[in-house]
Amino acid sequence: MxxxxxxxxxxxxxxxxxxxxxxxxxxxxxxxxxxxxxxxxxxxxxxxxxxxxxxxxxxxxxxxxxxxxxxxxxxxxxxxxxxxxxxxxxxxxxxxxxxxxxxxxxxxxxxxxxxxxxxxxxxxxxxxxxxxxxxxxxxxxxxxxxxxxxxxxxxxAEFTSSLIFSSVAGLSFVILLSYFISRYGLRPARHLSEQAHGLAPGEPSQRLETNTLPSELYSLAVAFNGALERQEIAWKQLESFNADVAHELRTPLTNLIGQTQLALSRQRIAPELEELLESNLEELERMTSIVNDMLFLSHAMAGQSATELSEVSLREEALKTYDYIEPSLLDKSLSLDIVGDVRARVDKRLFHRALANLLENGARYAPTGSAVRVTLSHNGYLTQIAVSNVGDAIEERHLERLFERFYRVDAARNGSHMHHGLGLAIVNAVALMHGGKAFARSEAGINTFGFTLRIAPAGHESQQAEALADGSQLAQSVSGQGIA
Ligand SMILES: Nc1ncnc2c1ncn2[C@@H]1O[C@H](COP(=O)(O)OP(=O)(O)OP(=O)(O)O)[C@@H](O)[C@H]1O
Ligand SMILES: [Mg+2]
Missing domain, CATH: 3.30.450 (Beta-Lactamase)
Structure with a gap:
């Protein structure tokens, strides 16, 4: 063209x-x-x-x-x-x-x-x-x-011909001049496109020079720089994410190799080998669970939404999750209370997974003998599921990032070997798959983590489907953090 x-x-x-x-x-x-x-x-x-x-x-x-x-x-x-x-x-x-x-x-x-x-x-x-x-x-x-x-x-006639001659000459001159003037006036645009052409791959910190640009191009360049900045953040996240994955998988692999080498160093009797295999199996299972979580998150990143929706009482579903999580709560003599109830169309499997992650965290961080509370509420088209427990205040800079994959407040503490910092990222993904988002609050000694689900009012289920199909929102929010 x-x-x-x-x-x-x-x-x-x-x-x-x-x-x-x-x-x-x-x-x-x-x-x-x-x-x-x-x-x-x-x-x-x-x-x-x-x-x-x-x-x-x-x-x-x-x-x-x-x-x-x-x-x-x-x-x-x-x-x-x-x-x-x-x-x-x-x-x-x-x-x-x-x-x-x-x-x-x-x-x-x-x-x-x-x-x-x-x-x-x-x-x-x-x-x-x-x-x-x-x-x-x-x-x-x-x-x-x-x-x-x-x-x-x-x-x-003489006047007319000299008028035509001078008009044609004057017009040609002015048109030529206006061409050069407009070219001159558009020099910043050419300069800008040269700069954009010059952006080299693999250097995500590059930006367009905006100081000398006229106002019309300035906002364009600023918007472009904004896009570059978001790319840089995504690029850095991807880079650190790769490093994180490698790091998380290295520990169980090192354990596997170490144990196997030790076992091979001399002859072993059958029970010893059995014990080794059991321990190796545990490591392998842990690795599988990381890989599965990663796969799940990558599907959510790709914009997949919840499809197996059915209308349920969230309170009843929360009680079922409780059955599953009960041992962890009993270990620390924690009580669980569920406040409120909402009927909503959810993917039950995903809902259980998200709530179980939140309750596991609650059970882990609540002081012995305290209570973990699940609050179910709704506001317009949004249903909110919040899990609160007593706990030390969490700094704002952490709150903003807890939903990132592998992010932990103190990775060295609390058995980081067992916990990889994927639980809240999965909560966020489940929320996004239901058109909602995850949030975290730390106020007055109570830490609350939760997520929202978008529900259509009765007879408007297609709206929910549309909201869920909005993959762009999904992919966008997974990389960010949903703090309400
Ligand atoms: N209820 C809570 N109270 C205080 N801190 C919490 C709570 N829930 C989560 N956190 C903080 O958020 C971090 C991320 O939680 P997340 O569930 O994603 O990872 P994890 O629990 O460490 O690991 P995983 O869930 O993969 O086993 C935790 O390491 C912890 O620092
Ligand atoms: Mg967790």
Missing amino acids: MRISISGRLTLMFALLMIGTVATFALFLRSSLLSSLEGMMHNELVIRNSLMAPYIEYQGSVENWSHVEQKLATLSSNERDKVSYLILSKDQQYRVGSLPVAALNYDQLPEGFSTIPNVDDPCPLYMLVQTLKPLGDRPEVKFIVALNSRPYYSTL
Whole structure:
């Protein structure tokens, strides 16, 4: 597809505007010159008419008429082709002179100024016709002064051609100039695109230089830089994520290798080998669970949404999750209470997984003998599931990042070998798969973690499906953190 450059467009628009303006102006000039030339011709006719008409008017006989003829012949020869005099009458004796025009009809000849075409000249004749009343023997006659417009028309033609020449020359110059000016004016845009072309892959910290840009391009460049910045963050997350995955898998692999090498260092009896295999199996299971979690998260990242939705009482589902998590709670003599109930369409399997992660965390971080509370509530189309427990305040900088994969407040503490920091990332993914998001609060000694689900009111299930199908929102929020 052919692309027209902005300078090209601007020049074209300028050119059309200029041509329009100059043409209008030139036409106006030409017509005002023509009307002033016509004024001059009329003046000339009036002067000549006023010199002769009174004289002719007082000639009332055929005898005197020869004087008239003579006078007019002299005048005509003095003015050569410029002015012609003519007297028309119904009586042949009173006719004087002739004109280089087709026959003039006495009766239809208009009084005053008129223009008639010349026979062998494109320039017309300008005439002033005056009817002179009968006197004595003389009948009524029409006295005509005719002016050849050729000299005036050639002035007009000369003026027109010099006007056309100067307009074309001026226009070409201005159009050329406007092309260069627009090119000059668009230099920052070219500079910007050169900069963008120059952005090298693998250097995510590069930005476009915005200081020297004009305001129109400034906001574009700032937006572009914003996109680059988000790319950089995503790139860094990806990089650290790779490092995290490698790191998390290295420990169980090292354990496996170490134990196996130790076992092989001498001969082992069957029970010893059995114990080794059991321990190895445990490590392998842990690795499988990390890999499964990673796979689950990557599906959520790719915009997958919950599909197996069914309407359930969240309280009943929470009780089922409790059954599963009960041993961890009992270990620390923790009590669980569930406040409220909401009926919502959820993927039960995903809901259990998210809630179990939250309850496991609660059980791990709540002080022995305290209570873990699940609060179920809804607000408009949003259902909220919150799990709170007593605990040390969590700093804001951590709260913002806890939903990132592998992020832990203190990775060295709390059995990091067993816990990889994927639980809350999964909660966030489940929330996103239901069109909601995860949140974390730490207030007045209570830490609350939870997530929201978007539910459609009864009969509007398709809306929920639409909300869930919005993969862009999903992918966007997984990389961020959902803090309500
Ligand atoms: N209820 C809570 N009280 C205090 N801190 C919490 C709580 N829940 C989570 N955290 C903090 O958030 C971090 C991330 O939690 P997350 O569930 O993602 O990972 P994890 O529990 O460490 O590991 P995993 O869930 O993969 O076994 C935890 O390491 C902990 O520092
Ligand atoms: Mg956890």
